[in-house]
Amino acid sequence: MVQAEPETAACMALRDELLGPLRKQTLSTEKLCEVGRLFCGAPERMSLYGVAAPHMEAGGVRVRGRTAVECTIDEYAGEAADAVALYAGNLREGSESDPLVVDLFCGSGNLGHHLGRRLGRRVHASELDPQVYETARDNLSRVGSGVEVEHTDYRHLIARLGARTENDVYVVEPPWGDAVGAVGLDLTRTTPPVADILADILRARAGKSCVVVTKTTTETVCDSLRNAFRGAAHLCSFAPSAPGAGVEFHIFRLGATDQP
Ligand SMILES: C[S@@+](CC[C@H](N)C(=O)[O-])C[C@H]1O[C@@H](n2cnc3c(N)ncnc32)[C@H](O)[C@@H]1O
Incomplete structure (x- = not known):
């Protein structure tokens, strides 16, 4: 998640707290509502799996400090999913x-x-x-999600899965850490750098084409998005409709397609 603009001292202090002393802690209702208020503009907008911050604790949904900063809230995730469905072909x-x-x-x-x-x-x-794995697994099971999370490095997962079709979809949202600064996000400095992740995907697929969706801040540094996706076909980029989201989603087709 990225804070509503302009970023205030209170936002920065909260982010430091969530990534510092509260990084591994399960957040209280009060803290989750503060996240919603400061980062999204209202407590209810901090919402995951359709459960808003004021109801998470009672509903057994847990969020740790780092995930409160890094997550994609319902509003944005829903719009990103709609865009992927539109651009990524027949995935039913x-x-x-x-x-x-x-x-x-x-x-x-x-x-x-x-x-x-x-x-x-x-x-x-x-x-x-x-x-984070243990919390995600419990939450996803509690809300009856179709996400099956494994406690593993992404490289192991993609190597094991291999390639199925040219419409396979990969969500690539690595930790930003120090890669995000006043001038925007530098995709060469995420952990790992986005270009390396894309190379890992193509290697695991023996070059077979696929669809990739990623999230950035509104500004990216030194053409780092274009450079990371050099050679990929750009399908769409969009900002969530809520004003001041501070993020954009991008969908690309990676690798050469067999289609004529
Ligand atoms: C930016 S967050 C992802 C946010 C997510 N899309 C959401 O909506 O909550 C990045 C996550 O990737 C995890 N991670 C970092 N390196 C990883 C790796 N090599 N393999 C798998 N997960 C990794 C981190 O622990 C962190 O929870």
Whole structure:
């Protein structure tokens, strides 16, 4: 998630707290509502899996500090899922091609959750942080999500899954860490850099084409988005309709397609 603009001192202090002392802590209702108020403009807008901040604790949905900063809230995830459905061809379960949907950096799993629901498909997801994994697994199971998260590095997951169809979809949303600054996000400095992740995907697929969706801040540094996706076909970019979201989603077709 990215804070509503302009970023205030209170937003910065909260983010530092969530990524520092509260990084691994499960947040209280009060803290979740503060996240909603400061980052999104209202407590209810901090919402994951259709559960808004004021109801998360009572509903058994847990969010740790780091995930409160890194997650994609319902509003944005829903719009991203609609865009993927529009641009990524026929992905319905039971369709002849039966494409894979893979969320490489699960976090809360909320982006994968919305994508799976919108496309009517099971989603494979990987999460490396043991605490984030455990929380995501419990939350996703509690809300009856079609996301199956594994505690593993994304490279292992994509290597095992291999390629199925040219409409396979990969969600690529690595941690930003220090890659985001006053002038925007530098995709060469995410962990790992986005270009490396795309190379890993193509390697795991032996070059077979696929669809990739990623999220950035509104500004990216030094053409780092274009450079990371050099050689890929740009399908669409959009900002969520809510004003001041501060993020954009981008959908690309990676690799050469067999289609004439
Ligand atoms: C930006 S967050 C993803 C947010 C997610 N899309 C959401 O909606 O909540 C990135 C996540 O990737 C995880 N991660 C980092 N390196 C990883 C790796 N090599 N393999 C799998 N997960 C990784 C981090 O622990 C973190 O939870």
